[in-house]
Amino acid sequence: MFYFQLVIMAGTVLLAYYFEYTDTFPVHVQGFFCFDKAYSKPYPGPEDNSKAPPVLVYSLVTAIPTVTILIGEVTSFFVKTEGAQEKTIVTADCCYFNPLLRRIVRFLGVYSFGLFTTTIFANAGQVVTGNQTPHFLTACKPNYTALGCQSPLQYISERRACTGNPYLVVSARKSFPSKDAALSFYSAIYTVMYVTLVFRTKGTRLTKPTLCLVLLSLAVLVGVVRVTEHRNHWNDVLAGFITGGAIAAFLVSCVINYFQQTQTAAPSSPPPQRPEPSIGIPLLSLPRVESPLEKLSGIQAPGLPYSEIT
Secondary structure, eight states: OHHHHHHHHHHHHHHHHHHHHSSSSOOOOOOEETTOGGGOOOOOOOGGGSSSOHHHHHHHHHHHHHHHHHHHHHHHHHHSOGGGSOOOEEETTTEEEOHHHHHHHHHHHHHHHHHHHHHHHHHHHHHHHOOOOTTHHHHHOOOHHHHTOOSTTOEEOOTTOOOSOHHHHHHHTOOSSOHHHHHHHHHHHHHHHHHHHHOOOSSOSSHHHHHHHHHHHHHHHHHHHHHHTTSSOHHHHHHHHHHHHHHHHHIIIIISGGGOOOOOOOOOOOOOOOOOOOTTOOOOOOOOOOOHHHHHHHHOOTTOOGGGOO
């Protein structure tokens, strides 16, 4: 079972790689209306020039949950009593895992799986829909004269309508859903659920809500930056939030059981056995035979000794 999970994880990583860095899945080419103002925003520049560049987003998405889970698990392990801690468990019939190491690997492994799954969902949505970014026409640079554009209601469906940089044109066709918004919200929801369900604060009641609100605010801020820089529409960011949040909630609730300990099934007591009858003696009701002594004791008067009975 352990090796099967490794195969699934490797397949997920490989699929995410093909979506992200290869042309295995071509982007759907959508048409556009001439002079459409919704797609005529100025080109914001490369992603690295953004106020929330991918390097920063991916670093925070990786570092914040990892550090939070490590601190939470180490603290919880040394605070718990000996009876409340998990026992050492054999995995894949080959390796013995310490309870602390087992929980850390389990939670971070599921988080990594969800991270790549969110990437696949976001990239698949962008490839299938081919929705344009707000700066699509600026990157596309269509020749309106050659296309015969005379009215804003004229729809252009030609695949070779764009004269701009082909790489920028393909990137401008990947808008729905926003991948950065999906990853940031997935990370925030997963970490917030961990903090809410695992952390136990006795000093103040505002520690966990404050930490959770900070994490959610960072995720929302990434989406706001994507919209203000004309890299995504607001509905692209909203779809990314829903995608990342749904995957995080599903993994926490259905895969790792709300970060609870693994319960080992107690051995069930054997069912009570019915007494077996002795071999060779049938279960029949026999008549009662009175003893002569019982007759004598029955007719004896109170206080009369046995010697006086004739």
